[in-house]
Amino acid sequence: MNFDKITNEYYSQWLGISPEIINTNRVILTVSPERDKIQIGYSHAFHIYTYITQNQIIISCSKKTLEKVNEIKGQIQPEMTADQVAVIMEVALNVPIGRSIKFCYNQIPSDIDTTNVxxxxxxxxxxxxxxxxxxxxxxxxxxxxxxxxxxxxxxxxxxxxxxxxxxxxxxxxxxxxxxxxxxxxxxxxxxxxxxxxxxxxxxxxxxxxxxxxxxxxxxxxxxxxxxxxxxxxxxxxxxxxxxxxxxxx
CATH class of the missing domain: 3.40.630.30 (Gcn5-related N-acetyltransferase (GNAT))
Structure with missing residues:
Protein backbone atom coordinates (compact mmCIF):
# COMPACT_ATOMS: atom_id res chain seq x y z
CA MET A 1 0.00 0.00 0.00
CA ASN A 2 1.29 3.45 -0.91
CA PHE A 3 0.72 5.25 2.39
CA ASP A 4 2.29 8.50 1.14
CA LYS A 5 0.08 8.71 -1.95
CA ILE A 6 -3.15 7.96 -0.11
CA THR A 7 -2.38 10.32 2.78
CA ASN A 8 -1.50 13.14 0.39
CA GLU A 9 -4.76 12.52 -1.49
CA TYR A 10 -6.67 12.77 1.78
CA TYR A 11 -5.16 16.10 2.80
CA SER A 12 -5.50 17.46 -0.73
CA GLN A 13 -9.25 16.97 -0.30
CA TRP A 14 -9.11 18.86 2.99
CA LEU A 15 -7.33 21.68 1.16
CA GLY A 16 -9.52 21.55 -1.93
CA ILE A 17 -6.59 21.09 -4.33
CA SER A 18 -5.26 18.47 -6.74
CA PRO A 19 -2.86 15.99 -5.07
CA GLU A 20 -0.04 16.79 -7.48
CA ILE A 21 0.15 20.33 -6.06
CA ILE A 22 1.41 18.98 -2.73
CA ASN A 23 5.21 19.05 -2.39
CA THR A 24 5.90 21.74 -4.99
CA ASN A 25 8.15 23.93 -2.78
CA ARG A 26 6.26 27.22 -2.82
CA VAL A 27 3.55 29.21 -1.09
CA ILE A 28 0.15 28.42 -2.59
CA LEU A 29 -3.09 30.25 -1.89
CA THR A 30 -6.32 28.57 -2.93
CA VAL A 31 -9.98 29.37 -2.36
CA SER A 32 -12.01 26.29 -1.54
CA PRO A 33 -15.71 25.70 -0.81
CA GLU A 34 -14.55 23.13 1.78
CA ARG A 35 -13.67 26.07 4.06
CA ASP A 36 -17.33 26.97 4.51
CA LYS A 37 -18.38 23.44 5.43
CA ILE A 38 -18.50 21.90 8.88
CA GLN A 39 -16.71 18.64 8.15
CA ILE A 40 -17.79 15.32 9.65
CA GLY A 41 -16.33 14.92 13.13
CA TYR A 42 -15.86 18.67 13.73
CA SER A 43 -18.02 21.27 15.44
CA HIS A 44 -17.22 24.26 13.22
CA ALA A 45 -15.83 25.21 9.83
CA PHE A 46 -12.16 26.04 9.30
CA HIS A 47 -12.27 29.20 7.19
CA ILE A 48 -8.48 29.16 6.85
CA TYR A 49 -6.61 25.84 6.71
CA THR A 50 -2.84 26.15 6.34
CA TYR A 51 -0.76 23.08 5.53
CA ILE A 52 2.97 23.43 6.19
CA THR A 53 5.67 21.00 5.10
CA GLN A 54 9.35 21.52 4.46
CA ASN A 55 9.68 24.34 1.90
CA GLN A 56 5.97 24.41 1.09
CA ILE A 57 2.98 26.22 2.55
CA ILE A 58 -0.56 25.77 1.22
CA ILE A 59 -3.16 28.23 2.47
CA SER A 60 -6.72 27.14 1.77
CA CYS A 61 -9.28 29.83 2.58
CA SER A 62 -12.92 30.71 2.12
CA LYS A 63 -14.10 33.52 -0.14
CA LYS A 64 -14.91 35.71 2.84
CA THR A 65 -11.36 35.45 4.20
CA LEU A 66 -9.55 35.82 0.86
CA GLU A 67 -8.96 39.56 1.20
CA LYS A 68 -7.41 39.18 4.65
CA VAL A 69 -5.24 36.27 3.55
CA ASN A 70 -4.04 38.16 0.48
CA GLU A 71 -2.86 40.95 2.78
CA ILE A 72 -0.48 38.61 4.62
CA LYS A 73 0.48 36.19 1.84
CA GLY A 74 3.45 38.33 0.84
CA GLN A 75 4.92 38.00 4.34
CA ILE A 76 4.94 34.20 4.17
CA GLN A 77 7.87 32.37 2.62
CA PRO A 78 7.97 28.62 1.77
CA GLU A 79 10.89 27.92 4.14
CA MET A 80 9.08 29.36 7.18
CA THR A 81 8.22 27.17 10.14
CA ALA A 82 4.73 26.69 11.52
CA ASP A 83 5.68 28.88 14.49
CA GLN A 84 6.65 31.74 12.18
CA VAL A 85 3.51 31.47 10.08
CA ALA A 86 1.31 31.25 13.18
CA VAL A 87 2.76 34.51 14.53
CA ILE A 88 2.05 36.32 11.26
CA MET A 89 -1.53 35.06 11.17
CA GLU A 90 -2.26 35.76 14.83
CA VAL A 91 -1.01 39.35 14.57
CA ALA A 92 -2.79 40.10 11.30
CA LEU A 93 -6.08 38.30 11.93
CA ASN A 94 -6.36 38.73 15.71
CA VAL A 95 -8.03 35.36 16.25
CA PRO A 96 -6.84 32.19 18.02
CA ILE A 97 -4.98 29.77 15.78
CA GLY A 98 -5.59 26.03 16.11
CA ARG A 99 -2.43 23.98 15.68
CA SER A 100 -2.03 20.29 14.92
CA ILE A 101 0.44 17.79 13.50
CA LYS A 102 -0.49 15.38 10.73
CA PHE A 103 1.30 12.07 10.24
CA CYS A 104 1.85 9.57 7.44
CA TYR A 105 2.27 5.87 8.10
CA ASN A 106 5.70 4.45 7.40
CA GLN A 107 6.07 0.85 8.56
CA ILE A 108 4.89 -1.65 11.18
CA PRO A 109 7.42 -1.95 14.03
CA SER A 110 8.46 -5.45 15.09
CA ASP A 111 9.33 -4.77 18.73
CA ILE A 112 5.87 -4.19 20.24
CA ASP A 113 4.16 -6.98 22.17
CA THR A 114 0.43 -7.18 21.43
CA THR A 115 -0.32 -10.53 23.09
CA ASN A 116 -2.32 -8.82 25.86
CA VAL A 117 -4.60 -6.97 23.43
Whole structure:
Protein backbone atom coordinates (compact mmCIF):
# COMPACT_ATOMS: atom_id res chain seq x y z
CA MET A 1 0.00 0.00 0.00
CA ASN A 2 1.29 3.45 -0.91
CA PHE A 3 0.72 5.25 2.39
CA ASP A 4 2.29 8.50 1.14
CA LYS A 5 0.08 8.71 -1.95
CA ILE A 6 -3.15 7.96 -0.11
CA THR A 7 -2.38 10.32 2.78
CA ASN A 8 -1.50 13.14 0.39
CA GLU A 9 -4.76 12.52 -1.49
CA TYR A 10 -6.67 12.77 1.78
CA TYR A 11 -5.16 16.10 2.80
CA SER A 12 -5.50 17.46 -0.73
CA GLN A 13 -9.25 16.97 -0.30
CA TRP A 14 -9.11 18.86 2.99
CA LEU A 15 -7.33 21.68 1.16
CA GLY A 16 -9.52 21.55 -1.93
CA ILE A 17 -6.59 21.09 -4.33
CA SER A 18 -5.26 18.47 -6.74
CA PRO A 19 -2.86 15.99 -5.07
CA GLU A 20 -0.04 16.79 -7.48
CA ILE A 21 0.15 20.33 -6.06
CA ILE A 22 1.41 18.98 -2.73
CA ASN A 23 5.21 19.05 -2.39
CA THR A 24 5.90 21.74 -4.99
CA ASN A 25 8.15 23.93 -2.78
CA ARG A 26 6.26 27.22 -2.82
CA VAL A 27 3.55 29.21 -1.09
CA ILE A 28 0.15 28.42 -2.59
CA LEU A 29 -3.09 30.25 -1.89
CA THR A 30 -6.32 28.57 -2.93
CA VAL A 31 -9.98 29.37 -2.36
CA SER A 32 -12.01 26.29 -1.54
CA PRO A 33 -15.71 25.70 -0.81
CA GLU A 34 -14.55 23.13 1.78
CA ARG A 35 -13.67 26.07 4.06
CA ASP A 36 -17.33 26.97 4.51
CA LYS A 37 -18.38 23.44 5.43
CA ILE A 38 -18.50 21.90 8.88
CA GLN A 39 -16.71 18.64 8.15
CA ILE A 40 -17.79 15.32 9.65
CA GLY A 41 -16.33 14.92 13.13
CA TYR A 42 -15.86 18.67 13.73
CA SER A 43 -18.02 21.27 15.44
CA HIS A 44 -17.22 24.26 13.22
CA ALA A 45 -15.83 25.21 9.83
CA PHE A 46 -12.16 26.04 9.30
CA HIS A 47 -12.27 29.20 7.19
CA ILE A 48 -8.48 29.16 6.85
CA TYR A 49 -6.61 25.84 6.71
CA THR A 50 -2.84 26.15 6.34
CA TYR A 51 -0.76 23.08 5.53
CA ILE A 52 2.97 23.43 6.19
CA THR A 53 5.67 21.00 5.10
CA GLN A 54 9.35 21.52 4.46
CA ASN A 55 9.68 24.34 1.90
CA GLN A 56 5.97 24.41 1.09
CA ILE A 57 2.98 26.22 2.55
CA ILE A 58 -0.56 25.77 1.22
CA ILE A 59 -3.16 28.23 2.47
CA SER A 60 -6.72 27.14 1.77
CA CYS A 61 -9.28 29.83 2.58
CA SER A 62 -12.92 30.71 2.12
CA LYS A 63 -14.10 33.52 -0.14
CA LYS A 64 -14.91 35.71 2.84
CA THR A 65 -11.36 35.45 4.20
CA LEU A 66 -9.55 35.82 0.86
CA GLU A 67 -8.96 39.56 1.20
CA LYS A 68 -7.41 39.18 4.65
CA VAL A 69 -5.24 36.27 3.55
CA ASN A 70 -4.04 38.16 0.48
CA GLU A 71 -2.86 40.95 2.78
CA ILE A 72 -0.48 38.61 4.62
CA LYS A 73 0.48 36.19 1.84
CA GLY A 74 3.45 38.33 0.84
CA GLN A 75 4.92 38.00 4.34
CA ILE A 76 4.94 34.20 4.17
CA GLN A 77 7.87 32.37 2.62
CA PRO A 78 7.97 28.62 1.77
CA GLU A 79 10.89 27.92 4.14
CA MET A 80 9.08 29.36 7.18
CA THR A 81 8.22 27.17 10.14
CA ALA A 82 4.73 26.69 11.52
CA ASP A 83 5.68 28.88 14.49
CA GLN A 84 6.65 31.74 12.18
CA VAL A 85 3.51 31.47 10.08
CA ALA A 86 1.31 31.25 13.18
CA VAL A 87 2.76 34.51 14.53
CA ILE A 88 2.05 36.32 11.26
CA MET A 89 -1.53 35.06 11.17
CA GLU A 90 -2.26 35.76 14.83
CA VAL A 91 -1.01 39.35 14.57
CA ALA A 92 -2.79 40.10 11.30
CA LEU A 93 -6.08 38.30 11.93
CA ASN A 94 -6.36 38.73 15.71
CA VAL A 95 -8.03 35.36 16.25
CA PRO A 96 -6.84 32.19 18.02
CA ILE A 97 -4.98 29.77 15.78
CA GLY A 98 -5.59 26.03 16.11
CA ARG A 99 -2.43 23.98 15.68
CA SER A 100 -2.03 20.29 14.92
CA ILE A 101 0.44 17.79 13.50
CA LYS A 102 -0.49 15.38 10.73
CA PHE A 103 1.30 12.07 10.24
CA CYS A 104 1.85 9.57 7.44
CA TYR A 105 2.27 5.87 8.10
CA ASN A 106 5.70 4.45 7.40
CA GLN A 107 6.07 0.85 8.56
CA ILE A 108 4.89 -1.65 11.18
CA PRO A 109 7.42 -1.95 14.03
CA SER A 110 8.46 -5.45 15.09
CA ASP A 111 9.33 -4.77 18.73
CA ILE A 112 5.87 -4.19 20.24
CA ASP A 113 4.16 -6.98 22.17
CA THR A 114 0.43 -7.18 21.43
CA THR A 115 -0.32 -10.53 23.09
CA ASN A 116 -2.32 -8.82 25.86
CA VAL A 117 -4.60 -6.97 23.43
CA UNK A 118 -8.26 -7.95 23.02
CA UNK A 119 -10.43 -7.05 20.05
CA UNK A 120 -13.70 -5.79 21.52
CA UNK A 121 -17.09 -7.01 20.32
CA UNK A 122 -20.71 -6.14 21.13
CA UNK A 123 -20.41 -8.20 24.32
CA UNK A 124 -17.83 -5.76 25.69
CA UNK A 125 -20.12 -2.72 25.63
CA UNK A 126 -20.67 -2.71 29.40
CA UNK A 127 -16.89 -2.62 29.88
CA UNK A 128 -16.60 0.20 27.35
CA UNK A 129 -19.35 2.12 29.15
CA UNK A 130 -17.52 1.72 32.48
CA UNK A 131 -14.35 2.99 30.82
CA UNK A 132 -16.18 6.00 29.36
CA UNK A 133 -17.77 6.95 32.68
CA UNK A 134 -14.44 6.63 34.48
CA UNK A 135 -12.86 9.01 31.99
CA UNK A 136 -15.83 11.36 31.76
CA UNK A 137 -17.48 11.37 35.18
CA UNK A 138 -19.98 14.02 34.11
CA UNK A 139 -20.42 12.56 30.64
CA UNK A 140 -23.79 11.78 29.07
CA UNK A 141 -23.61 8.50 27.13
CA UNK A 142 -27.36 8.23 26.64
CA UNK A 143 -28.56 8.19 23.07
CA UNK A 144 -25.22 7.88 21.28
CA UNK A 145 -22.42 5.93 22.97
CA UNK A 146 -23.89 2.44 22.56
CA UNK A 147 -24.62 2.97 18.87
CA UNK A 148 -21.16 4.48 18.37
CA UNK A 149 -19.47 1.54 20.08
CA UNK A 150 -21.40 -1.05 18.07
CA UNK A 151 -20.51 0.78 14.87
CA UNK A 152 -16.75 0.92 15.45
CA UNK A 153 -16.54 -2.53 17.05
CA UNK A 154 -18.42 -4.20 14.20
CA UNK A 155 -16.03 -2.48 11.80
CA UNK A 156 -13.18 -4.09 13.72
CA UNK A 157 -11.51 -0.95 15.04
CA UNK A 158 -11.79 -1.37 18.82
CA UNK A 159 -8.86 -2.93 20.63
CA UNK A 160 -8.26 -2.82 24.36
CA UNK A 161 -6.20 -3.98 27.28
CA UNK A 162 -7.78 -5.24 30.50
CA UNK A 163 -6.32 -5.30 34.00
CA UNK A 164 -8.22 -7.36 36.57
CA UNK A 165 -11.21 -7.49 34.22
CA UNK A 166 -11.21 -3.70 33.88
CA UNK A 167 -10.81 -2.03 30.49
CA UNK A 168 -7.93 0.43 30.93
CA UNK A 169 -6.81 1.35 27.39
CA UNK A 170 -8.86 1.30 24.20
CA UNK A 171 -8.83 2.55 20.61
CA UNK A 172 -11.61 4.21 18.69
CA UNK A 173 -12.17 5.31 15.11
CA UNK A 174 -13.51 8.80 14.40
CA UNK A 175 -15.73 9.47 11.39
CA UNK A 176 -13.75 10.52 8.34
CA UNK A 177 -14.86 13.56 6.30
CA UNK A 178 -13.20 12.30 3.10
CA UNK A 179 -12.16 9.01 1.47
CA UNK A 180 -13.97 6.83 4.01
CA UNK A 181 -13.29 3.75 1.91
CA UNK A 182 -9.53 4.37 1.84
CA UNK A 183 -8.45 5.90 5.15
CA UNK A 184 -9.15 5.59 8.87
CA UNK A 185 -7.82 7.81 11.63
CA UNK A 186 -7.10 6.24 15.01
CA UNK A 187 -8.10 7.47 18.45
CA UNK A 188 -6.69 6.13 21.70
CA UNK A 189 -7.58 6.66 25.35
CA UNK A 190 -5.92 5.21 28.46
CA UNK A 191 -7.04 5.70 32.05
CA UNK A 192 -4.57 8.03 33.75
CA UNK A 193 -3.41 5.55 36.40
CA UNK A 194 -2.56 2.96 33.74
CA UNK A 195 -0.43 5.14 31.51
CA UNK A 196 3.30 4.62 30.85
CA UNK A 197 2.83 0.84 30.79
CA UNK A 198 2.95 0.41 27.02
CA UNK A 199 -0.77 -0.32 26.74
CA UNK A 200 -1.50 2.53 24.32
CA UNK A 201 1.29 1.38 22.05
CA UNK A 202 0.00 -2.21 22.01
CA UNK A 203 -3.65 -1.42 21.28
CA UNK A 204 -2.77 1.23 18.71
CA UNK A 205 -0.54 -1.13 16.77
CA UNK A 206 -3.28 -3.78 16.81
CA UNK A 207 -5.71 -1.22 15.39
CA UNK A 208 -3.20 -0.17 12.72
CA UNK A 209 -2.78 -3.76 11.58
CA UNK A 210 -6.55 -4.22 11.39
CA UNK A 211 -6.96 -1.06 9.31
CA UNK A 212 -4.26 -2.16 6.87
CA UNK A 213 -5.75 -5.66 6.63
CA UNK A 214 -9.02 -4.01 5.55
CA UNK A 215 -7.16 -2.32 2.71
CA UNK A 216 -7.22 1.13 4.29
CA UNK A 217 -4.48 3.59 5.15
CA UNK A 218 -4.09 4.44 8.87
CA UNK A 219 -3.97 8.14 9.78
CA UNK A 220 -2.84 9.97 12.91
CA UNK A 221 -3.31 13.54 14.03
CA UNK A 222 -2.68 15.34 17.30
CA UNK A 223 -2.52 18.86 18.68
CA UNK A 224 0.89 20.48 18.48
CA UNK A 225 1.34 20.46 22.24
CA UNK A 226 0.27 16.85 22.80
CA UNK A 227 3.78 15.45 23.09
CA UNK A 228 2.55 12.10 24.44
CA UNK A 229 0.41 11.51 21.35
CA UNK A 230 3.25 12.63 19.08
CA UNK A 231 5.70 10.21 20.73
CA UNK A 232 3.14 7.41 20.48
CA UNK A 233 2.69 8.09 16.76
CA UNK A 234 6.41 7.71 16.10
CA UNK A 235 6.65 4.57 18.23
CA UNK A 236 3.97 2.71 16.24
CA UNK A 237 5.37 3.53 12.81
CA UNK A 238 4.19 6.99 11.78
CA UNK A 239 6.36 9.85 10.56
CA UNK A 240 5.55 13.54 10.67
CA UNK A 241 3.93 14.79 7.48
CA UNK A 242 2.86 18.38 8.10
CA UNK A 243 1.94 21.08 10.57
CA UNK A 244 -1.57 22.46 10.16
CA UNK A 245 -2.88 25.84 11.31
CA UNK A 246 -6.65 26.33 11.41
CA UNK A 247 -8.98 29.15 12.29
CA UNK A 248 -12.60 30.06 12.00
CA UNK A 249 -13.82 33.61 11.55
Missing amino acids: VQLTDDHYHKYLEFFMTQHRNGSPEGWLEEYFYDISRNGYVFGVFENDKLVSVTDAPDMPFMQDKVQEIGINTLSEYRCKGYAKSVTLSCIKAIIEKGKCPLWSCSTHNTASERLAYSVGFRKLADVLTLGI
